[in-house]
Amino acid sequence: MKIVLVGQALFGKDCLEVLLKQGEQIVGVITIPDDIRGRPNPLKDFAQEKNIPIFQPPGKSPHRLKDPQVMAIAKDLKPDLFVLAFVSDIMPYDVIKLATLGGINYHPSLLPKYRGGAAINWALINGEKETGITIHYVDAGIDTGDIILQEKVKISQDDTVGSLYYDKLYPLGVKLIAQAVERIRKGTAPRIPQDSDKATYQPMITENDVKIDWKNEAEAIYNLIRGSNPSPGAQTIFRGEAIKIWDAQIIPSSLASNPGEVVEIIEGQGFTIGTGSEMMLIKKVQQPGNAKISADQFSKTVDLKAGESMVGHRV
Numbered sequence: 001m002k003i004v005l006v007g008q009a010l011f012g013k014d015c016l017e018v019l020l021k022q023g024e025q026i027v028g029v030i031t032i033p034d035d036i037r038g039r040p041n042p043l044k045d046f047a048q049e050k051n052i053p054i055f056q057p058p059g060k061s062p063h064r065l066k067d068p069q070v071m072a073i074a075k076d077l078k079p080d081l082f083v084l085a086f087v088s089d090i091m092p093y094d095v096i097k098l099a100t101l102g103g104i105n106y107h108p109s110l111l112p113k114y115r116g117g118a119a120i121n122w123a124l125i126n127g128e129k130e131t132g133i134t135i136h137y138v139d140a141g142i143d144t145g146d147i148i149l150q151e152k153v154k155i156s157q158d159d160t161v162g163s164l165y166y167d168k169l170y171p172l173g174v175k176l177i178a179q180a181v182e183r184i185r186k187g188t189a190p191r192i193p194q195d196s197d198k199a200t201y202q203p204m205i206t207e208n209d210v211k212i213d214w215k216n217e218a219e220a221i222y223n224l225i226r227g228s229n230p231s232p233g234a235q236t237i238f239r240g241e242a243i244k245i246w247d248a249q250i251i252p253s254s255l256a257s258n259p260g261e262v263v264e265i266i267e268g269q270g271f272t273i274g275t276g277s278e279m280m281l282i283k284k285v286q287q288p289g290n291a292k293i294s295a296d297q298f299s300k301t302v303d304l305k306a307g308e309s310m311v312g313h314r315v
Contacts, residue, residue: 001185004077004099005043006030006065007085011170012043015085015106018178020050024185028053028077030070032061053077065089074098081184084138085177088117093140101184103138106177108169110150111136112199115143120161120169122202124227125209127219130154131164133172135180137191142201146191148180160229205232212236214260214311218250218278233286236260236310239302246292247284255279260311265304270295273310 003026005016012031019026029047033056047054057067064070065087074082074095082096082103096103109119111134116122123131132152137145153168183189210228212221212235221234225248228234233244257263257274264272270283282295298304 001025001080001101001181002027002078003081003083003181004028004030004074004079005083005085006087006091007083008032008041008043008088009086010042011086011173013046014170014174015083015177016043016046016050016052018174019083019181022178022182024181026050026052027079028055028073030055030057030065030073032056032064033058062089065091065095071095071098081181082138083177083181085173090142091138093138096138104135104148104177104180104184105138105143105145106173107134107136107143108132108165108173110134110152111143111147112194112196115199115201116203118202118205120165121205121227124155124159124161124164125223126227127223128155131169133169133176135176136194144194144196144199146193148183148189148191149176151176158226160226162230207232207235210234212245212310214273215276218275218280221275221280222248222250238308238310241288243288244286244292245282245284246286247282247295249281249283250278251281253279260309262304262306262308262310264306265299266296268296271299271304 003024005026007015008031029043029052031041031043044054055073057064057069059067075098080100082099084103084105110132114123130152132150134147135149136147139145151172155164180189210224210232212224225234225245229246233246235242235244255263259274259276261274262271263274263279270281272279272281284292285295285298286292
């Protein structure tokens, strides 16, 4: 079974490695162009090491896979299967259909819930207690194809997008991609139609989606912060400029406060802010153009005072 793997980053590299160890025949790798800042492409480097043909369509996301070069590659390699492992572009279905068995895709949610490119972010922001991995066939829609494999993971109270992906969804995804390919090769892969009545679609997350409203319940704000970490970062306004809140904790407090008001500076820990319910301890922040720092360091740097406000308008 001739396979073309489409992907990028370490996830793409690890999927390629596990497929090779499994004895699969990889006839080509399609990945992103070289980074102009010189950052490595682990998938490309590993494919070169294994003497696998590499193709890097030009252009910018999300249009690279629509380049005519991709169609030409598919016609030349005549793959039996496309394996999409961490693909940020939409691969045209006309290309997918050139493979004898079509294509499969890795998606970090329990489809049909959370279709779209920011599934992990939205699951955390919405306070979900579980999510998972789905390996599905690619069809003409976005994350709508028949399911091959699906497995759940628990979302812990302190998970961020980063921890949920790297600690849970990443290794599970690599394992399930290998299992799905093996089942397809053996002719035992199921095709489980998605229930469209249960489908949800969330768009790519933007900075407009992660503006903190301190009048909301503390839990909703906490979920927004962890669902925006490591990107794009939950935002609030302080002294007329947008700053990002990267880490926080809901804490009990008997002190009176207004939503968005700095209540207390706690030495060595950070500062507390009032919300629509409990108090929130802010632990890590970032000012525009600067690195992330502890909220304790931020408090000292800006000489933060109790009673200041984290709500307002950009000046």
